[in-house]
Amino acid sequence: MSTSYPTRKNPKTIILAIVVVATIAVASFAILTWPRPSLKVYTYDSFMLWGDNPETIDETVFGQFEIEHGIDVEIIRLPTDANGIVSRLVAESENPQADVVIGIDNILILQEAAKSVLTPYSSPNVDLIDEEVVDALDPDHYLIPFDLGLVSIIYETNFINSTSHPTIENLTLSNLATEEFATSLVTENPHQSSPGLAFLLSQITIAEKILETDWTDWWDIVKDDINVQAGWTEAWTIWHDSSERNMLVSYGTDPAYSSYYSGEAPDIAVAPFHYNDNDYSWMQIEGIGLVKNGPNQALAKQFIDYCLTAQVQQYIALNQWMFPANPNIELDDAFQYALHPEEVNLLNTLMPSSEIAANLTQWLDDWDLIMA
Amino acid sequence: MDRRDVVRYAIVGIPFAILIVFIVYPVISVIIRGLLSQPSVNLLEVINSPITQRTLIFTISQASVSTFLTIIIGLPGAFLIARIKFRGRWLVRAAIVVPFVLPPIAVVVGFIQMFGPYGFVDSIAMTILGTNQSVLNFAYGIIGILLAHVFYNIPLVILMVSSSLERLNPDLEDSAESLGASKIQKLRHIIFPHIRSSLFASGILVFLFCFMSFPIVLALGERGIMTVEVQIWNAFRNFDYGEASALVLLQIIITMALAISYIYLNRGATDSSGETRSIRRIGLSDLELKEKILGSIYLILILILIAGPILALGRASIFDPTTGTYTLRGFENLLELGQGGGLIPLINSLYYGGLATILAIVLGIPLAYAHQQRGKTMPTLSSIMTLLPLGISSITIAYGLMLMIAVPLGLSFNPWPIIIIAQTIIGLPFTVRSIEISLQKIDQNILDQAESLGASRLQKLFFVELPLLAPGILVGGVFAFAMAIGEMSATLFIALPQNITLSVLIYQQLGVRKFVEAGAAAVILVTLCFIAFLIIERISEDSTGGML
Numbered sequence: 059m060s061t062s063y064p065t066r067k068n069p070k071t072i073i074l075a076i077v078v079v080a081t082i083a084v085a086s087f088a089i090l091t092w093p094r095p096s097l098k099v100y101t102y103d104s105f106m107l108w109g110d111n112p113e114t115i116d117e118t119v120f121g122q123f124e125i126e127h128g129i130d131v132e133i134i135r136l137p138t139d140a141n142g143i144v145s146r147l148v149a150e151s152e153n154p155q156a157d158v159v160i161g162i163d164n165i166l167i168l169q170e171a172a173k174s175v176l177t178p179y180s181s182p183n184v185d186l187i188d189e190e191v192v193d194a195l196d197p198d199h200y201l202i203p204f205d206l207g208l209v210s211i212i213y214e215t216n217f218i219n220s221t222s223h224p225t226i227e228n229l230t231l232s233n234l235a236t237e238e239f240a241t242s243l244v245t246e247n248p249h250q251s252s253p254g255l256a257f258l259l260s261q262i263t264i265a266e267k268i269l270e271t272d273w274t275d276w277w278d279i280v281k282d283d284i285n286v287q288a289g290w291t292e293a294w295t296i297w298h299d300s301s302e303r304n305m306l307v308s309y310g311t312d313p314a315y316s317s318y319y320s321g322e323a324p325d326i327a328v329a330p331f332h333y334n335d336n337d338y339s340w341m342q343i344e345g346i347g348l349v350k351n352g353p354n355q356a357l358a359k360q361f362i363d364y365c366l367t368a369q370v371q372q373y374i375a376l377n378q379w380m381f382p383a384n385p386n387i388e389l390d391d392a393f394q395y396a397l398h399p400e401e402v403n404l405l406n407t408l409m410p411s412s413e414i415a416a417n418l419t420q421w422l423d424d425w426d427l428i429m430a
Numbered sequence: 431m432d433r434r435d436v437v438r439y440a441i442v443g444i445p446f447a448i449l450i451v452f453i454v455y456p457v458i459s460v461i462i463r464g465l466l467s468q469p470s471v472n473l474l475e476v477i478n479s480p481i482t483q484r485t486l487i488f489t490i491s492q493a494s495v496s497t498f499l500t501i502i503i504g505l506p507g508a509f510l511i512a513r514i515k516f517r518g519r520w521l522v523r524a525a526i527v528v529p530f531v532l533p534p535i536a537v538v539v540g541f542i543q544m545f546g547p548y549g550f551v552d553s554i555a556m557t558i559l560g561t562n563q564s565v566l567n568f569a570y571g572i573i574g575i576l577l578a579h580v581f582y583n584i585p586l587v588i589l590m591v592s593s594s595l596e597r598l599n600p601d602l603e604d605s606a607e608s609l610g611a612s613k614i615q616k617l618r619h620i621i622f623p624h625i626r627s628s629l630f631a632s633g634i635l636v637f638l639f640c641f642m643s644f645p646i647v648l649a650l651g652e653r654g655i656m657t658v659e660v661q662i663w664n665a666f667r668n669f670d671y672g673e674a675s676a677l678v679l680l681q682i683i684i685t686m687a688l689a690i691s692y693i694y695l696n697r698g699a700t701d702s703s704g705e706t707r708s709i710r711r712i713g714l715s716d717l718e719l720k721e722k723i724l725g726s727i728y729l730i731l732i733l734i735l736i737a738g739p740i741l742a743l744g745r746a747s748i749f750d751p752t753t754g755t756y757t758l759r760g761f762e763n764l765l766e767l768g769q770g771g772g773l774i775p776l777i778n779s780l781y782y783g784g785l786a787t788i789l790a791i792v793l794g795i796p797l798a799y800a801h802q803q804r805g806k807t808m809p810t811l812s813s814i815m816t817l818l819p820l821g822i823s824s825i826t827i828a829y830g831l832m833l834m835i836a837v838p839l840g841l842s843f844n845p846w847p848i849i850i851i852a853q854t855i856i857g858l859p860f861t862v863r864s865i866e867i868s869l870q871k872i873d874q875n876i877l878d879q880a881e882s883l884g885a886s887r888l889q890k891l892f893f894v895e896l897p898l899l900a901p902g903i904l905v906g907g908v909f910a911f912a913m914a915i916g917e918m919s920a921t922l923f924i925a926l927p928q929n930i931t932l933s934v935l936i937y938q939q940l941g942v943r944k945f946v947e948a949g950a951a952a953v954i955l956v957t958l959c960f961i962a963f964l965i966i967e968r969i970s971e972d973s974t975g976g977m978l
Contacts, residue, residue: 300548
């Protein structure tokens with residue numbers, strides 16, 4: 059009886075073959091993805107992607123700088139928001155990789171952690187920007203303004219307008235707290251969303267500085283009626299899809315965006331807060347800053363200078379839907395529907411930065427406890 | 431100690447060392463740094479603060495309710511799968527695993543489409559009531575979180591309990607019946623004691639997963655509802671490293687207690703349930719009318735809850751809600767390079783997932799052997815080491831890997847090896863467990879025979895042990911792959927734009943309201959997982975449920 063067994067190859071050959079194949083695969087991937095020398099700019103995920111040509115926007119805006127200085131500019135949109143960018147910079151602080159960061163705003167910069175990863179830089183081009191805005195962001199120039207926007211309540215005019223709801227023209231915290239408005243409002247969690255945080259600070263500023271009351275009372279009244287979503291996108295989706303939720307904490311440029319893409323007058327309007335015959339709104343200023351101990355400091359400074367000029371600033375309005383920090387830029391016609399900074403009193407000026415820095419954590423904790 | 435002992439210790443020692451370097455060291459460093467950070471933090475103060483107390487109470491109560499619901503809804507399914515004869519069982523079995531390995535972010539998309547305002551269920555209710563206003567919203571808030579947790583974890587209960595039921599010796603039931611036991615008596619005195627340990631083991635696992643729940647709570651929770659994990663994330667976001675450390679410690683204490691009780695329960699379970707020579711099953715036609723009706727109602731419920739969100743994903747991938755038209759744009763996007771295109775993330779997902787699978791198997795085999803060692807210290811130690819990733823917040827692991835490994839090595843700007851490591855760690859507990867199950871079944875005599883016939887250690891391993899282990903390795907590999915391609919939290923923190931995976935892409939596209947593109951990417955993920963599980967159901971004769 060003869061049974062023929064299959065001959066076995068030496069296992070060492072098989073191991074060797076697997077190791078060789080795996081090594082080649084890993085090595086080729088490593089070579090393909092090896093970082094090239096470049097100026098690296100950290101920013102958040104949707105930076106300048108709201109325009110007509112998001113695919114080519116980086117080249118349009120920063121191509122000139124690349125040619126002048128013979129270096130690639132890499133706009134690195136981290137899959138996160140500004141808080142996440144600072145977290146990453148803190149984690150990388152012993153061996154920084156980025157040169158410039160865009161997107162840290164006037165609330166986030168009050169945190170020690172944000173300042174700890176930046177080096178102040180007083181760009182010669184800072185003169186191109188209003189001194190008031192520069193100081194409102196950061197008088198020490200850890201950050202210089204890149205763009206700005208007004209965080210306001212927007213509403214759908216098909217459902218709410220001055221005929222059906224006259225109080226929308228003179229919006230106060232107390233008429234926003236009426237059941238009719240409160241059940242119509244969608245906002246964002248202040249822990250997770252910068253417009254949500256700006257809205258909380260607006261409310262605290264009005265309550266404490268204009269009305270001189272305890273800010274928590276208002277949230278006690280509205281907590282069961284308003285809808286708080288995790289982020290702006292979630293909130294926008296609810297607001298857009300639902301015919302019951304017609305007011306949203308968003309930006310004063312939203313009507314302009316809507317008009318620009320629909321080609322018609324917008325069906326969205328902005329309702330700033332109204333007290334003592336004045337409109338009030340919170341200004342969010344997003345800054346550009348030099349990463350502390352970044353690899354290409356000199357070039358990074360020139361890049362910051364460049365970003366303040368019209369060559370970059372002219373693209374902000376239609377790609378970022380914020381106002382350019384440089385006030386000499388002409389805006390698209392659609393911006394006639396936006397709420398402009400000069401039309402309102404800024405709530406930021408009523409609330410000293412030092413007070414925000416000292417109390418922010420406590421305020422957020424208090425908010426959590428009220429909303430639970 | 432002779433040379434063989436040295437080799438054996440080295441083989442077990444290497445994965446231990448790797449786990450220590452990539453989990454224990456980064457996490458402990460992050461905790462210590464946080465506790466030493468300024469302003470100094472008082473551990474008790476954090477734990478006693480009203481916010482933490484509330485978070486803790488919410489975390490534990492939602493996990494308890496989720497676990498209870500999952501078991502109640504899952505048990506009938508386990509009985510149906512174990513006891514009813516029908517065609518395509520293997521298909522159903524493969525399908526049942528799918529929810530468990532779906533990336534949370536894909537679940538969120540499906541859930542909103544199915545149960546959200548103006549979603550599928552809501553549209554039906556609106557039609558019935560003749561209104562054009564949304565009437566039902568089960569996707570957001572506490573109800574949404576509970577439903578999503580049931581969706582996610584029901585495979586655990588169904589598969590673990592049904593595989594235990596299949597090991598119940600039919601002779602026992604026959605004897606009980608011939609002695610005149612009623613159905614209730616049979617259930618109480620024979621079936622329940624038999625499945626008790628699998629029920630508790632699955633319950634603990636479900637509780638553990640719900641306790642650690644992060645993306646679901648983040649996406650579906652409203653008004654600042656938080657689990658401990660979400661509060662840790664918030665603390666990291668606010669650069670409050672002291673609070674984060676205190677919370678991570680608190681979390682580890684609780685999850686380790688759960689993990690240890692799981693290990694002990696499981697040890698009891700594996701001893702008693704050997705394979706039986708036959709499995710008691712009845713055909714569909716043998717059911718009474720009442721049982722048929724109840725069964726049908728249950729199936730419809732399960733279809734809505736489990737299949738619904740997955741099918742809704744399919745629809746979301748081709749239906750554009752803003753224009754109300756059908757489109758293939760989402761799938762075309764997956765073939766596009768460049769900003770927002772899906773091709774690079776698809777390649778990344780496959781490449782990282784593939785390497786993570788290989789790594790998980792290479793690490794998993796020696797760890798599974800360590801579980802089998804005699805004595806108590808070694809198995810307990812290696813069990814705890816492999817369960818660590820389930821009990822430590824993935825955000826903390828990611829932050830630790832970034833801070834302690836990637837940055838000092840200069841890898842933070844080319845971090846794909848770190849992403850692969852993070853993804854390997856996440857799936858490792860499942861890989862080790864499935865290999866361990868196969869290992870238990872190897873007959874020591876066969877190995878002895880090979881040895882006496884003169885096989886070298888390497889030959890024995892390659893030509894005898896590994897082929898016998900192959901089904902377990904395959905199942906483990908598929909789990910590793912599925913967990914790796916679904917992983918989001920750690921990847922999100924570590925990745926640069928060129929490193930994003932499909933899961934991260936979905937998250938980003940939801941952020942800019944590209945529902946079709948997000949849906950298409952999610953469908954690809956689901957399909958990849960489903961195909962993988964179809965293959966293992968076909969190849970391995972054993973059920974995947976036994977491995978958990």
